[in-house]
Amino acid sequence: MNDILNLREMFSPARLRPMAAPLLIVIVLAMMVLPLPVFLLDVFFTFNIAVSVMVMMVAMYARKPLEFSVFPTVLLVTTLLRLSLNVASTRVVLMEGHAGGDAAGKVIEAFGAVLVGGNTAVGIVVFVILTVINFIVITKGAGRIAEVSARFTLDAMPGKQMAIDADLNAGLIDEKEAKRRRKEIAQESDFFGAMDGASKFVRGDAIAAILILIINIIGGLYVGVVQHDMAAGDAAHTYTLLTIGDGLVAQIPALIISVAAGLMVSRVGDDGDIGSLVMGQLLVNPQVMFLTAAILGVLGVIPGMPHFVFLLLAAAIAWLGWTLRRKQQTVEPEEARAASAAAQQAAAAQQNEAQEASWNDVAPVDVLGLEVGYRLIPMVDKGQDGELLKRIRGLRKKFAQEVGFLSAPVHIRDNLELKPNAYRIALKGVEIGSGEAYPGQFLAINPGRVSGTLQGRETKDPAFGLPAVWIEAGQREQAHALGYTVVDASTVVATHLNHLILNHAAELLGRQETQALLDHIGKESPKLIEDLVPKVLSVSTVQRVLQNLLEEGVNIRDMRTIIEVLAEHAARTQDPVELTTKVREALGRAIVQGLFPGSAEMQVMALEPGLERILLQAMSAGAEGGAIEPGLADTLLRQTAQIAQRQEDIGLPPVLMVPVQLRMLLSRFLRRAVPSLKVIANSEVPESRTIRVTAMIGANG
Known part of the structure; x- marks a missing residue:
């Protein structure tokens, strides 16, 4: 019983599926070397046709190329399958062709006798036409589209990556979705590149088909006349018919695969399968239907033209256009519905005017x-x-x-x-x-x-x-x-x-949001909140401190540190500005990390020492900016804006480092003129960070 279970597990579909592709390749290569019975040859020819039809159906129903990303590999495998079948069938035709039409199999006989009526001249012409269509029209066009698409897709990758980064930074997608999109962009580029290369296999297959046809006819004449003593005419007719059947049974699947390749690389958009897109875009305008029907009707009444066919088709297209117009007229346009809703709202507003006013009319x-x-x-x-x-x-x-x-x-x-x-x-x-x-x-x-x-x-x-x-x-x-x-x-x-x-x-952090934030922190650290609010600090003071941080782009995620600093210094001062300074010093590592990620040195701007002394004297006089001479203030704004722009041009964040006494003053004073400027204090920089001053404000007097 255990042996049966082990065998069942060994041959389960989950274990056999990974072996299917290698096994198919081994069989394909074996057919080139080992002789095949006629029955197996018929089976493989039929399998080849079925695979090609299946591939074309999958290509038509795929919504975007990446849904059939294995197509270049399928293209290579099917091409190898056709070539191996050509080798196997050539062996059978040359060895058994003298015995009659079905000696090489029923499939080859059917394609050689039924499809071209047993006429070798017609068969050669049909084969050459199919090969020309496949090689010059479909394969060459699909290869060119794949080549251009691969180049454009590669050129567009930076823009697509920037769009993904923009969506990620805006919060429209998460990191997982961003990784999926980046992977999809890379796969798209690889797909079109692979399709560009795989199309060369199909072109080579078409050339090989013509050469195989010529070689088989010449080889069949030699084998029939020299080895089997057949008359030259009989040998030419027999082997040529078998060769044409062999060529058609391989060339028709090749044509189907080439059409599938063209469909995959020529589609635009990913809103639906090809059939839905064609029907949705071709049969959308009734005016086009009516004009087409009118042209066919005029052609149909010209003497000598097939009146019945033209007029019948004109009537059918006109009926289709009439049906489309009726369908569009029954659908109310979106703008009309919006206008109707607006009219209803206006009527309701007029009706409400007659009613007495109440507190319900006061909307927050x-x-x-x-x-x-x-x-x-x-x-x-x-x-x-x-x-x-x-x-x-x-x-x-x-x-x-x-x-x-x-x-x-x-x-x-x-x-x-x-x-x-x-x-x-x-x-x-x-x-x-x-x-x-x-x-x-x-x-x-x-x-x-x-x-x-x-x-x-x-x-x-x-x-x-x-x-x-x-x-x-x-x-x-x-x-x-x-x-x-x-x-x-x-x-x-x-x-x-x-x-x-x-x-x-x-401005979004109101009293209600601050209280909700404190309640949220209080669930994990209730004692910390109880000791601070409202015993020592009011909610409004905490709100003002948090708003000061947010105004300068400092996030308040580390609320535990903020609350601990407020609790430590609240007994000494209730001033939100001083409390903000202490909180910023505690958050200094995070502030600097946000401006200068990693452990790289900090390349900052600084004040010229003489200018710094003047500003410190103005602060000590008890005025926050009012004591700065107007000319000096104008020069300070202008130089700061110029130097900050130079910092941004070379890829550095515009950061001004000043003494802690001047930080709040200069931050408020310069913020409106240079919105991107960040002002940090010396005391906020961790001791482990290296500082390099790249520009001095006020150095030129």
Whole structure:
């Protein structure tokens, strides 16, 4: 019993599946050397036809090339199978051909006698035509497409990688999805490169088929006349017919495989299988159907033309166009539905005007609001599975993980006062950003090193102000190849929203969010929170400290350290500015790590000693910036902006290191003029870090 179970486990499908491909290759190579019985030859010929048809069906139903990524390998294996069958069938034809038409097998006899009617001249012409179609038309075209696609895919890889990094940084995807997309991009490049090389096998197969045909005919004449004493005419007819049957039975599967290769490399987009795409794009305009039917009808009434065929087809196409038009008329356009909904809302508003006002009419202002024009409604409609809703959920989750608190939810509503494709982002009822998005189109963003221009609606990226172009979906691959970063409409809005939320993180941290954050920390460290709030510090003071950190781009994820520092120094001072300074010193390692990752030296800007003394004297006078002479303040702003720009141009973060007494003053004073500038104090830098001053502000007087 155990032996039976062991055998069953040994020959289980899971164990045999990895052996299928090596076994097939061994069989293919064996057929080139070992003689095959006629019956097995028929089986393998039929198997070859079945495999080619199966490959073509898989290619037609694949939604994108990577769903059939093994196709180049299949192309090589099927080509080897056809060549080995040619060798095996040639052996049988030359050895047994003198015995009659079926001596080489029923399949070869059927292709030689039935398909071409036993006429050798017709058979040669048909074979040559099929070979020419395969070699010159299909294989050459598919190889050229694969070659160009491989080059464009390789050129587009940097832009696609940047798009993935942008989505990852915006919180639209997680690290796992980013790895999957990067792997898919690499596989896509490898696929088209492999297809470019594999197409050479098919071209070589077509050339070999012609040479094998000539060799078999000459060899058959020699064997029939010299070895079997056949008449020259009989030998030529018999062996030529068998050779044609052998060639056709191999060339037809080769043609099918070449068509499958052409279908794989020539498809554009991944929205569906080839049949669905063709039907969805070819039969979409009734006007085209009516014009085609009219042209066929005119041709059908010309004397001498086959009237019945032309008029019948014209009537069928006209009926198809009429059916399409009726179907389109029954579907209410999205804009009409939006206008109808707006009219209903206006009527309801007019009806409510007649009612008395109440406290229910007082609506609180949304902390975060997103208003969209009516053409953007499908992007945020839950019933239509709006893509933007998913992205906003991922955005809030990533914000909470990176910044350290959960922001208020984004309230989305339509606004008919906006342009159809416009959107507006509001913070506590005040607009902080706006832009336009075009569903169904893509925004091609110029990162500064593109190699060409695109046709489309020129604009600017709403989040970062980079030059960009709205393009159609069909231009997406071209944009990638030229070096553009291409994103869809929902990603544009989500990235803009994420950028604004990060910039206004301090304003999003209200009293309610601060209390919720303290409650969350209190679940793990209840005693720590109880000893601090509200016994020593009020919630408002803690809130102000956290807001000071967020205003300068410091996350508050390490709340344990923040609370411990506040608890240590709260008995001595209640000033949020002084408490913020102590917290920043405790978080110094994390602050420096965020600005200068790794253990590399810190290349920073610094103040010229004379300027530093002047500013320290102004601080000691008791004024936070009011004692700075206006000319000096203007010079300080101008020089800082110039030096910070030079730092960014050479790839360094613009960081100014100053004494701790000046840090808060200069940070607030320079922030509006140089938003990207980070001001750190000497006391915030860990002792293990090496500092190198790259520029001195005020050195030229």
